[in-house]
Amino acid sequence: MKKLIIIHTGGTISMLENKDTGEVNTTEDHPLSNIPYNFRTNVIIDEHIAFSLPSPHITPNHMLELAKSIDKFLIEYDGIVVTHGTDTLEETAYFLDLVLDTEKPVILTGAMRSSNEIGSDALYNLISSIRVVLSPDAYSKGVLVVMNDEIHSAINVTKTSTSNIATFQSPQYGPIGIITKESIIFHHQLVARTTYPVENISKQxxxxxxxxxxxxxxxxxxxxxxxxxxxxxxxxxxxxxxxxxxxxxxxxxxxxxxxxxxxxxxxxxxxxxxxxxxxxxxxxxxxxxxxxxxxxxxxxxxxxxxxxxxxxxxxxxxxxxxx
Structure with missing residues (x-):
């Protein structure tokens, strides 16, 4: 039986739309807790709230704190999904890729539309990320970003649109994998990866x-x-x-x-x-x-x-x- 943990940090994926004003903002209870989905396998999924921050508020010190938490969780868990706001998601993903020395899958995901908006991608991206973590092929790939049926390496992915749900792209080399209804398919991977563990972020x-x-x-x-x-x-x-x-x-x-x-x-x-x-x-x-x-x-x-x-x-x- 596999054990996974979802670490929430905030962002649109953890927010709700106010139907009267159209504003999107934080909520007391995470809207995606207790995922209503059958993964057809023996899996335990736990959850942990690291931060409740919109991603423009995330700093490198938050990223380091998150990395240290992930290091501890990886002793007990087989893989990790991090939910994150999309504005700085690519930066947190790359930071984690640089400092985490693990072969276990670590996935970042987010949403362009909150859980109660029409056409929300929140729950779908979260479920897709869990499916990727459960795939044996997700090991030894570095930190990954899963959005919109695509799997991207942290080093190459970037946000390309302010609002389109297909915003995350890897312009240089494309995604390293795709997600279908039945399968998780990796079609290439990075040829090398170097990590640089650190205890502090103190420079400017x-x-x-x-x-x-x-x-x-x-x-x-x-x-x-x-x-x-x-x-x-x-x-x-x-x-x-x-x-x-x-x-x-x-x-x-x-x-x-x-x-x-x-x-x-x-x-x-x-x-x-x-x-x-x-x-x-x-x-x-x-x-x-x-x-x-x-x-x-x-x-x-x-x-x-x-x-x-x-x-x-x-x-x-x-x-x-x-x-």
Whole structure:
């Protein structure tokens, strides 16, 4: 007999719509407790409320607290489903993927429509997630996100629409599996995964998105804030306006690591262009390039990495060689 636990953290999946005002808000009792579904197998399902927070209120310290709880629960349980608000679900999923060293399935799911809205996806996504956890094929896949009949790896998934129930996509490589009425089907998986267990999150890392006409003003403000690290969503394959270069050089000279990603959905950054502000110059200056992460995920990875090392060469290896 398998034992699973559902950990609730809040979000739309735990909310209800006010039929008079149309507002969606929290409720005292979780609307999805005591799931009315027969899983056709011997399974015990327990529940635990970790937080009752809309996901914009979730911080990296909440993520770390959740990770520590999951570590303890995994001693007793065969798998875990975490319900979470969708706005930052991909960040929590990736954070957990980075810090949890387990082969047991850990699934995050949420809902775009609360339980009492017409066309709600709340109960369906929760049931689908439990079905995935029960699948023997879900082991050794890292942390997964299950939404809308699809299974995504935490490293690749991102929210692509503000309201569509098919919002979670993996633009680079697609979902790693699908859910049918009868089956859980995995059709590919990541070739490698590295974890970085941490006890604290104490660093300050900022995230900037590049834009046409960007100059040094924002970089100077960040410099004055004494950051431990900076992630920049660059243009195209990893380029920046030339006016930003003096400030970037100053930050690097003060041993503040700068990680570069692309603001584009697909592709990776690389030292392709040699003009001023181009990827080649940034690489030569000491900017660290990523392996295809989004800005928010690269920020979390840098936060975690800095708890273990400030060595620039080690950080470079973590972002450029490891997954």
């Amino acid at each position: 890392v900022f995230l900037l998105k590049a834009y046409a006409g960007m100059d040094n003003k924002l970089f100077e403000i960040i410099h004055d804030g004494h950051p431990d690290g900076l992630v920049i969503e660059g243009l195209g394959q990893g380029n920046l306006p030339k006016e930003t270069i003096p400030s970037i050089r100053k930050l690097i000279n003060e041993n503040i690591p700068i990680v570069l990603v692309s603001r584009s959905f697909r592709g990776t950054v690389g030292p392709t262009y040699a003009y001023e502000g181009g990827g080649r110059q940034l690489k030569d200056m000491g900017v660290i390039f990523t392996n295809g992460l989004t800005g928010p995920k690269a920020r979390l990875k840098l936060l975690i990495a800095l708890e273990n090392t400030t060595d620039h060469m080690v950080l470079r290896d973590i972002f450029e060689k490891e997954f």
